[in-house]
Amino acid sequence: MTESLSLYRTPTVFESFPALVAAESTRHGGVSPFPFTSLNVGINTDDLPEHVEENRRRFFSSLRIDPARVASSYQVHGDRILTVTNPGRFDGFDALITNRPDQFLTVTVADCTPILLYDSGQQAVAAIHAGWRGTVARIVEKTVRAMQAEFGTRPADCFAYVGTCIDECSFEVGPEVADQFGDADKRFDAGRQKYFINLKTANAAQLAAAGIPGHQIGVSPYSTVLHNQDYFSYRIENGKTGRMLALIGIRSPGTAR
Template sequence: MIDFYRFKNLSNEPGCMHAVTKKDPNEPYALSLALHTGEALDEIVANRQKIISELDLSEKAYFVVADQTHSDHITVITEAATKGWEALEDAVADSDALITGLPGVMLVILTADCVPILLCDRKKKVVAAVHAGWKGTRSQIALKTVAKMVEVFGSDPADILAGIAPSIGKCCYEVGRNVAKHFFESPEALKQKGEKYMLDLPAVNHHQLRKAGLLESNIELSGVCTACEVDSFFSYRKEQGCSGRFMSLIGLKMED
């Protein structure tokens, strides 16, 4: 039985399906789901298939994975086709946010400390998955993804639910001035520690979502730090360069 983390707000939305995977010591590579980190491809693909089985997704479901590059590039998925699920070669190129209005298409983000953000427009029936490391956060990818939902689908930000998934927290994310300087306009997200700073990336992304027009009541923060909860989630920082990645997924359910 594979365990998942789930958001209350997204779980209460009947047309939306989402999940955030956790580590499982009983599975190969503790249930890492990354194809790009050098593990045996067949075992990682088998892990991914276990996720499909555990989520009880129909055979009609498609899975879309991007080649994440710490950019602010956003891709709107307009074709019901699986990409990047069994091989890197057909992943969505150079993209850190995916948006779709197609039922049965699951959007996938892989992380091990960066901030995964799942979005669902309840009215227009549109979902998005965002990967926000410090570079993507600096480039305001969360805000830009909401803007793209407005531009392409006519979304009203007030109708969008957001889940900010487990990621490294202010308690553990120590950065130098070269990174911290990009967030000096958000002093509440920084705490100086000698010549270093403790950076709160989830808080910065939360602020961006509010700036984009989301209602405070529609944004759910996991409050889980991957470095503190390293038994449950992969943490690149805590594990000193681990190759494992966990997966955040969101999609619209197929209509019966």
């Protein structure tokens, strides 16, 4: 993963594609005061709207993106997927897909897992929001299938990034949640009588099950909890915190870097 300024980090799995824009925002470089310090880009937070607007402007500007070309959705921890033909704000979708150049897809996170997909063959992209419910619903696999149906995507041509989220050692759950995960993605701590879930391995496994080669899957080395100085964590900050954006899109030939 490489870093540009302090506003965002870019996944190295995509670094050989100059026309592709992919990034995760951090919590640095914004104007929001505590407890949203400082680059809170979450629209549905208790931060002042003018702070969020300025933070989003800074983030998009740092990537040389026109905010009018951005698509987002109010996420509901489900498995609905929207094929984006025009940018804008939508409601009720946890995955966005498009094959339109200069349309940039975003998901909002603060512990849940963002997954970014790039189909290098058909020039299509996806941005996925996968909390534990979306992971259990196998939204990642469903998104790959949706791209196959919509764009003719071949999984072998895809590159994917499992983004920064809550880490396994911090994601403590009860048996009612743990029972919905396979043994490979959960651990029982006998001392604490609690289960711990690994959302990164669970979603990476879904990417592999969908047919994406393992060497084309990148996983963030960062944690919203262990690296809370750089990322927002809803859980560790007791719900009073900001949000990050994960973004992906393809620049048209005239605007490629």
